[in-house]
Amino acid sequence: MSVDPGGPVPEQAVPPDAAAGAPVPSVAIVGAGFSGTLLALHLLRRAPPATRVVLVERNTQFGRGPAYSTGNSSHLLNVPAGRMSAFHNSPGDFLAWLGSLPEADLCGIEPGPGTFVPRRMFGRYIRQLVNNELKVPGRRAQLELVRGDVTNIAVHAGGVSLTLDRDRTIEADRAVLAIGNFPPAPPPVADPSFYDTDQYRADPWGPETLEGLDPDAPVLLVGTGLTMVDTVISLLDQEHRGPITALSRRGLLPHRHAPAPPVAWPEADSIPTRxxxxxxxxxxxxxxxxxxxxxxxxxxxxxxxxxxxxxxxxxxxxxxxxxxxxxxxxxxxxHRLAGPVADRIDAVRRSGQLRIRAGRIRGYERRPDGLVDVCFRPRFGDGTDRVEALRVINCAGPDADYSRIRDPLVRDLLRQGLVRPDPLCLGLDVTAKCALRGRDGAISRRLFAVGPVTKGAFWEMTAVPDIRQQAEFLAEQLASLVRARSGAPAASPSVSPVAAPGPAAMPVERPLATADLGSAPAA
Incomplete structure:
Protein backbone atom coordinates (compact mmCIF):
# COMPACT_ATOMS: atom_id res chain seq x y z
CA MET A 1 0.00 0.00 0.00
CA SER A 2 1.48 3.36 -1.05
CA VAL A 3 1.00 6.04 1.55
CA ASP A 4 1.48 9.79 1.42
CA PRO A 5 4.10 10.30 4.16
CA GLY A 6 2.59 13.65 5.00
CA GLY A 7 -0.96 12.35 5.13
CA PRO A 8 -3.07 11.54 8.20
CA VAL A 9 -2.25 8.53 10.36
CA PRO A 10 -4.98 5.91 9.91
CA GLU A 11 -6.99 4.70 12.87
CA GLN A 12 -5.45 1.62 14.45
CA ALA A 13 -7.45 -1.45 15.31
CA VAL A 14 -7.47 -2.51 18.98
CA PRO A 15 -6.41 -6.11 19.75
CA PRO A 16 -9.24 -8.18 21.27
CA ASP A 17 -7.53 -8.63 24.62
CA ALA A 18 -6.88 -4.90 24.90
CA ALA A 19 -10.54 -4.13 24.18
CA ALA A 20 -11.53 -6.47 26.98
CA GLY A 21 -9.20 -4.72 29.40
CA ALA A 22 -6.60 -7.51 29.53
CA PRO A 23 -2.92 -6.54 29.31
CA VAL A 24 -1.48 -6.94 25.82
CA PRO A 25 1.96 -8.66 25.77
CA SER A 26 4.44 -6.65 23.75
CA VAL A 27 7.98 -6.85 22.33
CA ALA A 28 9.91 -3.84 21.02
CA ILE A 29 12.66 -4.48 18.46
CA VAL A 30 15.27 -1.74 18.10
CA GLY A 31 16.53 -1.80 14.52
CA ALA A 32 14.62 -2.73 11.37
CA GLY A 33 17.44 -3.94 9.18
CA PHE A 34 17.50 -7.58 8.12
CA SER A 35 17.98 -9.01 11.64
CA GLY A 36 15.25 -6.99 13.34
CA THR A 37 12.74 -7.27 10.51
CA LEU A 38 13.18 -11.02 10.19
CA LEU A 39 12.79 -11.46 13.95
CA ALA A 40 9.55 -9.47 13.82
CA LEU A 41 8.19 -11.66 10.99
CA HIS A 42 8.98 -14.89 12.81
CA LEU A 43 7.68 -13.58 16.13
CA LEU A 44 4.35 -12.61 14.60
CA ARG A 45 3.93 -16.18 13.38
CA ARG A 46 4.75 -17.81 16.70
CA ALA A 47 3.36 -15.55 19.42
CA PRO A 48 -0.30 -15.43 20.49
CA PRO A 49 -2.46 -13.29 18.16
CA ALA A 50 -2.85 -10.49 20.69
CA THR A 51 0.91 -9.94 20.96
CA ARG A 52 2.05 -6.44 19.99
CA VAL A 53 5.34 -6.16 18.10
CA VAL A 54 6.90 -2.69 17.75
CA LEU A 55 9.65 -2.37 15.14
CA VAL A 56 11.71 0.82 15.53
CA GLU A 57 14.09 2.11 12.85
CA ARG A 58 16.12 5.33 12.83
CA ASN A 59 16.55 5.37 9.03
CA THR A 60 13.91 6.06 6.41
CA GLN A 61 13.67 2.49 5.10
CA PHE A 62 12.45 -0.54 7.00
CA GLY A 63 13.67 -4.02 6.18
CA ARG A 64 16.89 -3.25 4.32
CA GLY A 65 19.76 -2.09 6.51
CA PRO A 66 22.99 -0.74 4.97
CA ALA A 67 23.93 -3.98 3.20
CA TYR A 68 20.69 -4.28 1.23
CA SER A 69 19.88 -0.62 0.69
CA THR A 70 22.68 -0.02 -1.81
CA GLY A 71 21.38 1.38 -5.07
CA ASN A 72 24.26 -0.09 -7.07
CA SER A 73 23.16 -3.13 -9.06
CA SER A 74 26.84 -4.21 -9.26
CA HIS A 75 26.84 -4.92 -5.51
CA LEU A 76 25.94 -8.60 -5.57
CA LEU A 77 24.98 -10.99 -2.80
CA ASN A 78 27.87 -13.11 -1.58
CA VAL A 79 25.54 -16.08 -1.09
CA PRO A 80 23.71 -17.78 -3.99
CA ALA A 81 20.02 -16.99 -4.31
CA GLY A 82 19.08 -20.61 -3.55
CA ARG A 83 20.29 -20.15 0.06
CA MET A 84 18.78 -16.73 0.71
CA SER A 85 15.23 -17.56 1.77
CA ALA A 86 13.96 -15.81 4.88
CA PHE A 87 12.35 -19.07 6.02
CA HIS A 88 14.09 -22.32 6.89
CA ASN A 89 10.98 -24.39 6.12
CA SER A 90 10.54 -22.72 2.73
CA PRO A 91 14.05 -22.70 1.23
CA GLY A 92 12.84 -21.72 -2.24
CA ASP A 93 10.92 -18.61 -1.14
CA PHE A 94 13.41 -16.03 -2.39
CA LEU A 95 13.87 -17.86 -5.69
CA ALA A 96 10.09 -18.05 -6.15
CA TRP A 97 9.83 -14.32 -5.45
CA LEU A 98 12.52 -13.61 -8.04
CA GLY A 99 10.63 -15.77 -10.51
CA SER A 100 7.49 -13.72 -9.98
CA LEU A 101 9.15 -10.45 -10.99
CA PRO A 102 8.69 -9.01 -14.47
CA GLU A 103 11.72 -9.37 -16.71
CA ALA A 104 12.37 -5.62 -16.63
CA ASP A 105 13.02 -5.81 -12.86
CA LEU A 106 15.61 -8.61 -13.07
CA CYS A 107 18.53 -6.46 -14.23
CA GLY A 108 19.29 -8.97 -16.97
CA ILE A 109 19.84 -11.91 -14.60
CA GLU A 110 18.33 -15.36 -14.95
CA PRO A 111 17.31 -16.44 -11.43
CA GLY A 112 18.57 -19.84 -10.37
CA PRO A 113 19.79 -21.54 -7.19
CA GLY A 114 23.41 -20.60 -7.94
CA THR A 115 22.75 -17.05 -9.14
CA PHE A 116 24.28 -14.10 -7.30
CA VAL A 117 21.72 -11.32 -7.58
CA PRO A 118 22.03 -7.60 -6.71
CA ARG A 119 21.77 -7.02 -2.98
CA ARG A 120 19.11 -4.36 -3.39
CA MET A 121 16.77 -7.04 -4.75
CA PHE A 122 17.06 -8.96 -1.51
CA GLY A 123 16.24 -5.77 0.40
CA ARG A 124 13.16 -5.36 -1.74
CA TYR A 125 12.20 -8.97 -1.01
CA ILE A 126 12.36 -8.40 2.75
CA ARG A 127 10.25 -5.24 2.49
CA GLN A 128 7.69 -7.14 0.43
CA LEU A 129 7.51 -9.84 3.10
CA VAL A 130 6.56 -7.18 5.64
CA ASN A 131 3.87 -5.85 3.33
CA ASN A 132 2.55 -9.38 2.80
CA GLU A 133 2.49 -9.99 6.54
CA LEU A 134 0.42 -6.87 7.08
CA LYS A 135 -2.20 -8.26 4.71
CA VAL A 136 -2.80 -11.20 7.08
CA PRO A 137 -6.04 -10.55 9.00
CA GLY A 138 -5.30 -8.94 12.36
CA ARG A 139 -1.65 -8.18 11.65
CA ARG A 140 -2.11 -4.42 11.48
CA ALA A 141 -3.28 -4.51 15.08
CA GLN A 142 -0.13 -6.42 16.04
CA LEU A 143 2.74 -4.83 14.13
CA GLU A 144 3.70 -1.18 14.61
CA LEU A 145 6.40 0.42 12.48
CA VAL A 146 7.98 3.41 14.20
CA ARG A 147 10.55 5.69 12.66
CA GLY A 148 12.73 7.08 15.40
CA ASP A 149 16.03 6.97 17.24
CA VAL A 150 16.02 5.07 20.56
CA THR A 151 18.32 6.88 22.99
CA ASN A 152 17.50 5.12 26.25
CA ILE A 153 16.01 1.88 27.55
CA ALA A 154 14.94 1.69 31.18
CA VAL A 155 14.05 -1.59 32.85
CA HIS A 156 11.36 -1.43 35.52
CA ALA A 157 9.03 -3.78 37.33
CA GLY A 158 7.06 -5.63 34.71
CA GLY A 159 8.64 -4.25 31.55
CA VAL A 160 10.83 -1.74 29.75
CA SER A 161 10.48 1.89 28.65
CA LEU A 162 12.15 3.01 25.43
CA THR A 163 12.86 6.72 25.05
CA LEU A 164 12.93 8.03 21.48
CA ASP A 165 13.78 11.33 19.90
CA ARG A 166 11.07 14.02 19.93
CA ASP A 167 10.21 13.11 23.53
CA ARG A 168 8.40 9.90 22.65
CA THR A 169 8.15 6.75 24.74
CA ILE A 170 7.33 3.13 24.01
CA GLU A 171 6.28 0.77 26.78
CA ALA A 172 6.84 -2.95 26.25
CA ASP A 173 7.31 -6.18 28.18
CA ARG A 174 10.64 -6.92 26.50
CA ALA A 175 13.08 -5.29 24.10
CA VAL A 176 15.49 -6.74 21.54
CA LEU A 177 18.58 -4.98 20.24
CA ALA A 178 18.95 -5.54 16.49
CA ILE A 179 21.31 -2.62 15.99
CA GLY A 180 23.48 -4.20 13.29
CA ASN A 181 26.99 -3.01 12.57
CA PHE A 182 28.78 0.23 13.38
CA PRO A 183 31.29 2.02 11.09
CA PRO A 184 34.90 0.84 11.36
CA ALA A 185 37.23 2.30 13.97
CA PRO A 186 40.08 4.43 12.61
CA PRO A 187 43.55 2.85 12.64
CA PRO A 188 45.40 3.90 15.81
CA VAL A 189 48.11 6.49 15.11
CA ALA A 190 50.12 8.90 17.25
CA ASP A 191 48.38 11.97 15.78
CA PRO A 192 44.73 11.22 14.94
CA SER A 193 43.93 14.78 13.80
CA PHE A 194 43.80 13.62 10.16
CA TYR A 195 40.55 11.82 10.95
CA ASP A 196 38.85 15.20 11.40
CA THR A 197 39.75 16.41 7.90
CA ASP A 198 37.66 16.31 4.74
CA GLN A 199 40.11 13.87 3.16
CA TYR A 200 39.05 11.04 5.48
CA ARG A 201 35.81 9.09 5.22
CA ALA A 202 34.98 7.05 8.33
CA ASP A 203 31.90 5.28 6.96
CA PRO A 204 32.32 3.43 3.64
CA TRP A 205 28.52 3.30 3.29
CA GLY A 206 27.96 7.01 3.92
CA PRO A 207 26.23 8.91 1.10
CA GLU A 208 29.10 11.41 0.91
CA THR A 209 31.92 8.84 0.80
CA LEU A 210 32.60 9.17 -2.94
CA GLU A 211 30.97 12.55 -3.56
CA GLY A 212 33.03 15.23 -5.26
CA LEU A 213 35.97 12.92 -5.89
CA ASP A 214 38.19 13.80 -8.86
CA PRO A 215 38.06 10.72 -11.14
CA ASP A 216 41.83 10.93 -11.62
CA ALA A 217 42.67 11.30 -7.92
CA PRO A 218 44.57 8.60 -6.00
CA VAL A 219 42.46 6.82 -3.37
CA LEU A 220 43.50 4.73 -0.39
CA LEU A 221 41.12 2.11 0.99
CA VAL A 222 41.93 0.89 4.51
CA GLY A 223 41.12 -2.82 4.52
CA THR A 224 41.11 -5.54 1.85
CA GLY A 225 37.90 -7.44 2.66
CA LEU A 226 34.38 -7.45 1.25
CA THR A 227 33.74 -3.78 2.07
CA MET A 228 36.85 -2.77 0.14
CA VAL A 229 35.62 -4.82 -2.82
CA ASP A 230 32.25 -3.02 -2.77
CA THR A 231 33.99 0.36 -2.65
CA VAL A 232 36.24 -0.52 -5.60
CA ILE A 233 33.18 -1.59 -7.59
CA SER A 234 31.46 1.71 -6.75
CA LEU A 235 34.55 3.64 -7.86
CA LEU A 236 34.71 1.76 -11.15
CA ASP A 237 31.00 2.26 -11.77
CA GLN A 238 31.42 6.02 -11.45
CA GLU A 239 34.30 5.78 -13.96
CA HIS A 240 37.13 6.46 -11.57
CA ARG A 241 40.43 6.42 -13.45
CA GLY A 242 42.93 7.24 -10.72
CA PRO A 243 45.06 4.72 -8.84
CA ILE A 244 43.42 2.79 -6.01
CA THR A 245 45.46 1.28 -3.19
CA ALA A 246 43.98 -1.13 -0.66
CA LEU A 247 46.01 -1.58 2.51
CA SER A 248 45.50 -4.06 5.34
CA ARG A 249 47.78 -5.68 7.88
CA ARG A 250 48.05 -8.92 5.88
CA GLY A 251 46.92 -7.88 2.41
CA LEU A 252 44.52 -10.80 2.03
CA LEU A 253 41.68 -10.69 -0.51
CA PRO A 254 38.46 -12.72 -0.32
CA HIS A 255 38.54 -15.79 -2.53
CA ARG A 256 35.93 -16.34 -5.21
CA HIS A 257 33.16 -18.89 -5.04
CA ALA A 258 33.79 -22.07 -6.97
CA PRO A 259 32.55 -21.78 -10.60
CA ALA A 260 30.27 -24.76 -9.94
CA PRO A 261 28.69 -25.93 -6.68
CA PRO A 262 31.57 -27.32 -4.59
CA VAL A 263 31.88 -31.07 -4.35
CA ALA A 264 30.76 -32.13 -0.87
CA TRP A 265 33.67 -33.40 1.16
CA PRO A 266 33.01 -36.72 2.97
CA GLU A 267 31.38 -36.07 6.33
CA ALA A 268 33.78 -36.54 9.23
CA ASP A 269 32.94 -38.81 12.15
CA SER A 270 34.09 -36.09 14.54
CA ILE A 271 35.55 -32.58 14.45
CA PRO A 272 38.29 -31.55 16.89
CA THR A 273 37.62 -28.53 19.10
CA ARG A 274 41.20 -27.75 20.08
CA HIS A 335 33.13 -15.16 2.98
CA ARG A 336 33.72 -15.42 -0.74
CA LEU A 337 33.07 -13.29 -3.82
CA ALA A 338 30.55 -13.86 -6.57
CA GLY A 339 32.26 -14.75 -9.86
CA PRO A 340 31.37 -11.54 -11.76
CA VAL A 341 32.65 -9.38 -8.90
CA ALA A 342 35.88 -11.38 -8.59
CA ASP A 343 36.40 -11.01 -12.36
CA ARG A 344 36.23 -7.21 -12.12
CA ILE A 345 38.64 -7.12 -9.18
CA ASP A 346 41.08 -9.40 -11.02
CA ALA A 347 40.88 -7.20 -14.14
CA VAL A 348 41.54 -3.95 -12.31
CA ARG A 349 44.49 -5.53 -10.50
CA ARG A 350 45.96 -6.76 -13.78
CA SER A 351 45.65 -3.28 -15.26
CA GLY A 352 47.60 -1.87 -12.33
CA GLN A 353 44.86 0.53 -11.24
CA LEU A 354 44.27 -1.45 -8.03
CA ARG A 355 47.23 -2.35 -5.83
CA ILE A 356 47.02 -4.50 -2.69
CA ARG A 357 49.52 -3.67 0.05
CA ALA A 358 50.20 -5.32 3.41
CA GLY A 359 51.25 -3.26 6.39
CA ARG A 360 50.25 -1.22 9.42
CA ILE A 361 49.45 2.50 9.15
CA ARG A 362 51.76 4.67 11.24
CA GLY A 363 50.65 8.20 10.38
CA TYR A 364 49.50 10.78 7.84
CA GLU A 365 51.44 13.71 6.38
CA ARG A 366 49.36 16.34 4.57
CA ARG A 367 51.07 18.01 1.62
CA PRO A 368 50.77 21.54 0.18
CA ASP A 369 49.38 20.12 -3.10
CA GLY A 370 46.33 18.81 -1.25
CA LEU A 371 47.39 15.17 -1.18
CA VAL A 372 48.26 13.17 1.93
CA ASP A 373 51.12 10.73 2.34
CA VAL A 374 49.94 7.70 4.29
CA CYS A 375 52.95 6.22 6.06
CA PHE A 376 52.87 2.52 6.88
CA ARG A 377 55.19 -0.20 8.03
CA PRO A 378 55.23 -3.03 5.46
CA ARG A 379 54.35 -6.49 6.73
CA PHE A 380 57.43 -7.88 5.07
CA GLY A 381 60.53 -5.72 5.25
CA ASP A 382 61.95 -3.00 7.43
CA GLY A 383 61.46 0.73 7.59
CA THR A 384 58.49 2.77 6.46
CA ASP A 385 56.75 2.95 3.11
CA ARG A 386 54.15 5.45 1.95
CA VAL A 387 51.30 5.83 -0.50
CA GLU A 388 49.73 9.09 -1.64
CA ALA A 389 46.01 9.73 -1.68
CA LEU A 390 43.51 12.53 -2.08
CA ARG A 391 40.92 10.59 -0.13
CA VAL A 392 41.26 7.85 2.50
CA ILE A 393 38.21 5.61 3.01
CA ASN A 394 38.01 3.28 5.98
CA CYS A 395 36.83 -0.14 4.74
CA ALA A 396 38.33 -2.10 7.63
CA GLY A 397 35.12 -3.79 8.70
CA PRO A 398 32.64 -2.87 11.44
CA ASP A 399 33.77 -1.73 14.87
CA ALA A 400 32.60 -4.37 17.33
CA ASP A 401 34.32 -3.16 20.50
CA TYR A 402 31.32 -1.81 22.39
CA SER A 403 33.50 -0.30 25.09
CA ARG A 404 34.45 2.47 22.63
CA ILE A 405 31.37 2.77 20.39
CA ARG A 406 29.86 6.25 20.84
CA ASP A 407 26.26 5.44 19.92
CA PRO A 408 24.03 7.15 22.57
CA LEU A 409 21.90 4.07 23.22
CA VAL A 410 24.95 1.81 23.63
CA ARG A 411 26.63 4.31 25.96
CA ASP A 412 23.49 4.63 28.07
CA LEU A 413 22.99 0.87 28.40
CA LEU A 414 26.62 0.46 29.45
CA ARG A 415 26.32 3.35 31.92
CA GLN A 416 23.29 1.73 33.55
CA GLY A 417 25.07 -1.63 33.71
CA LEU A 418 22.26 -3.30 31.76
CA VAL A 419 24.73 -4.69 29.20
CA ARG A 420 28.44 -5.38 28.98
CA PRO A 421 30.89 -6.06 26.14
CA ASP A 422 31.64 -9.72 25.53
CA PRO A 423 35.11 -10.94 26.62
CA LEU A 424 36.39 -10.97 23.03
CA CYS A 425 35.17 -7.45 22.13
CA LEU A 426 33.07 -8.78 19.26
CA GLY A 427 29.78 -7.37 20.50
CA LEU A 428 27.67 -7.53 23.65
CA ASP A 429 27.66 -10.42 26.10
CA VAL A 430 24.64 -12.68 25.61
CA THR A 431 23.59 -16.13 26.72
CA ALA A 432 23.00 -19.08 24.41
CA LYS A 433 19.34 -17.95 24.33
CA CYS A 434 20.28 -14.41 23.24
CA ALA A 435 19.49 -12.79 26.61
CA LEU A 436 21.76 -9.84 27.37
CA ARG A 437 23.99 -9.95 30.43
CA GLY A 438 24.53 -6.99 32.71
CA ARG A 439 27.71 -5.52 34.14
CA ASP A 440 27.59 -7.99 37.05
CA GLY A 441 26.91 -10.96 34.75
CA ALA A 442 23.20 -11.15 35.60
CA ILE A 443 20.99 -12.58 32.85
CA SER A 444 18.27 -10.17 31.78
CA ARG A 445 14.70 -11.36 31.48
CA ARG A 446 13.75 -8.17 29.65
CA LEU A 447 16.56 -7.42 27.19
CA PHE A 448 17.70 -9.60 24.29
CA ALA A 449 19.83 -9.21 21.17
CA VAL A 450 19.91 -10.61 17.65
CA GLY A 451 22.29 -10.39 14.71
CA PRO A 452 25.89 -9.12 14.55
CA VAL A 453 25.81 -7.76 18.11
CA THR A 454 25.85 -11.40 19.33
CA LYS A 455 29.01 -12.48 17.46
CA GLY A 456 30.94 -13.02 20.68
CA ALA A 457 28.64 -15.90 21.62
CA PHE A 458 27.78 -17.28 18.17
CA TRP A 459 30.66 -16.10 15.92
CA GLU A 460 29.06 -16.66 12.49
CA MET A 461 26.35 -14.01 12.66
CA THR A 462 26.77 -11.99 9.48
CA ALA A 463 25.41 -14.10 6.61
CA VAL A 464 21.68 -14.46 5.94
CA PRO A 465 21.44 -18.23 6.63
CA ASP A 466 23.02 -17.77 10.08
CA ILE A 467 20.90 -14.75 11.07
CA ARG A 468 17.77 -16.49 9.80
CA GLN A 469 18.40 -19.48 12.06
CA GLN A 470 19.03 -17.22 15.05
CA ALA A 471 15.93 -15.10 14.35
CA GLU A 472 13.74 -18.20 14.23
CA PHE A 473 15.28 -19.49 17.45
CA LEU A 474 14.88 -16.20 19.35
CA ALA A 475 11.34 -15.74 18.03
CA GLU A 476 10.38 -19.07 19.58
CA GLN A 477 12.08 -18.12 22.87
CA LEU A 478 10.21 -14.83 23.05
CA ALA A 479 6.94 -16.44 22.01
CA SER A 480 7.27 -18.99 24.81
CA LEU A 481 7.78 -16.16 27.32
CA VAL A 482 4.71 -14.40 25.96
CA ARG A 483 2.64 -17.58 26.15
CA ALA A 484 3.76 -18.22 29.71
CA ARG A 485 2.63 -14.70 30.67
CA SER A 486 -0.71 -14.83 28.85
CA GLY A 487 -1.54 -18.52 29.11
CA ALA A 488 -2.25 -18.59 25.38
CA PRO A 489 -1.68 -21.76 23.29
CA ALA A 490 1.26 -21.99 20.91
CA ALA A 491 0.82 -20.51 17.45
CA SER A 492 1.51 -22.49 14.30
CA PRO A 493 4.28 -20.85 12.26
CA SER A 494 3.16 -20.06 8.73
CA VAL A 495 4.87 -18.96 5.55
CA SER A 496 3.50 -16.09 3.49
CA PRO A 497 2.88 -16.76 -0.20
CA VAL A 498 5.32 -15.39 -2.71
CA ALA A 499 4.94 -11.64 -3.05
CA ALA A 500 3.37 -10.26 -6.16
CA PRO A 501 5.78 -8.19 -8.25
CA GLY A 502 5.73 -4.46 -7.94
CA PRO A 503 7.18 -1.74 -5.72
CA ALA A 504 7.56 -2.72 -2.08
CA ALA A 505 5.99 0.27 -0.34
CA MET A 506 6.19 0.15 3.42
CA PRO A 507 3.01 0.87 5.38
CA VAL A 508 2.41 4.03 7.32
CA GLU A 509 3.66 4.42 10.88
CA ARG A 510 0.79 4.03 13.35
CA PRO A 511 0.35 5.73 16.71
CA LEU A 512 1.26 4.09 19.98
CA ALA A 513 -0.94 4.36 23.00
CA THR A 514 1.81 6.22 24.84
CA ALA A 515 2.80 8.92 22.38
CA ASP A 516 2.03 10.77 19.17
CA LEU A 517 4.49 9.41 16.62
CA GLY A 518 4.07 12.15 14.06
CA SER A 519 4.22 11.57 10.34
CA ALA A 520 4.66 8.27 8.54
CA PRO A 521 7.86 6.96 6.99
CA ALA A 522 8.41 7.58 3.31
CA ALA A 523 6.74 4.98 1.15
Missing part, protein backbone atom coordinates in the same frame (compact mmCIF):
# COMPACT_ATOMS: atom_id res chain seq x y z
CA UNK A 275 42.34 -24.93 17.79
CA UNK A 276 45.66 -26.49 16.73
CA UNK A 277 44.03 -29.83 15.94
CA UNK A 278 41.15 -28.16 14.08
CA UNK A 279 43.51 -26.06 11.96
CA UNK A 280 45.62 -29.11 11.08
CA UNK A 281 42.51 -31.08 10.16
CA UNK A 282 41.13 -28.34 7.89
CA UNK A 283 44.48 -27.81 6.18
CA UNK A 284 44.92 -31.54 5.66
CA UNK A 285 41.41 -31.99 4.28
CA UNK A 286 41.78 -28.96 2.00
CA UNK A 287 45.05 -30.27 0.58
CA UNK A 288 43.51 -33.70 0.03
CA UNK A 289 40.46 -32.14 -1.65
CA UNK A 290 42.59 -30.06 -4.00
CA UNK A 291 44.73 -33.12 -4.85
CA UNK A 292 41.54 -35.05 -5.61
CA UNK A 293 40.36 -32.30 -7.95
CA UNK A 294 37.45 -31.32 -5.70
CA UNK A 295 38.68 -27.91 -4.56
CA UNK A 296 38.91 -26.69 -0.96
CA UNK A 297 35.50 -24.97 -0.92
CA UNK A 298 33.58 -28.07 0.11
CA UNK A 299 35.87 -28.57 3.12
CA UNK A 300 34.97 -25.14 4.48
CA UNK A 301 31.28 -25.55 3.68
CA UNK A 302 31.19 -28.95 5.39
CA UNK A 303 31.78 -27.42 8.82
CA UNK A 304 29.35 -24.51 8.42
CA UNK A 305 26.46 -26.30 10.19
CA UNK A 306 28.61 -26.81 13.29
CA UNK A 307 30.56 -23.53 13.32
CA UNK A 308 28.62 -22.15 16.29
CA UNK A 309 29.06 -25.41 18.20
CA UNK A 310 32.79 -25.32 17.52
CA UNK A 311 33.04 -21.71 18.65
CA UNK A 312 31.10 -22.25 21.87
CA UNK A 313 33.06 -25.43 22.70
CA UNK A 314 36.49 -23.85 22.24
CA UNK A 315 38.25 -22.51 25.29
CA UNK A 316 38.43 -18.74 25.68
CA UNK A 317 42.18 -18.83 25.08
CA UNK A 318 41.70 -20.75 21.81
CA UNK A 319 39.10 -18.25 20.63
CA UNK A 320 41.47 -15.39 21.44
CA UNK A 321 44.28 -17.12 19.53
CA UNK A 322 41.97 -17.67 16.57
CA UNK A 323 41.09 -13.96 16.46
CA UNK A 324 44.72 -12.89 16.73
CA UNK A 325 46.24 -15.28 14.21
CA UNK A 326 43.74 -17.17 12.04
CA UNK A 327 40.67 -14.96 11.62
CA UNK A 328 41.84 -13.17 8.42
CA UNK A 329 42.51 -16.49 6.68
CA UNK A 330 39.17 -17.90 7.80
CA UNK A 331 37.32 -14.80 6.58
CA UNK A 332 38.77 -14.84 3.06
CA UNK A 333 37.94 -18.54 2.63
CA UNK A 334 34.55 -18.46 4.34
Missing amino acids: LNQLARTLRGNAEAAVSAGCGWHGVIDEIRPVTTDLWQTMSLSDRQRFLRHLRPWWDVHR
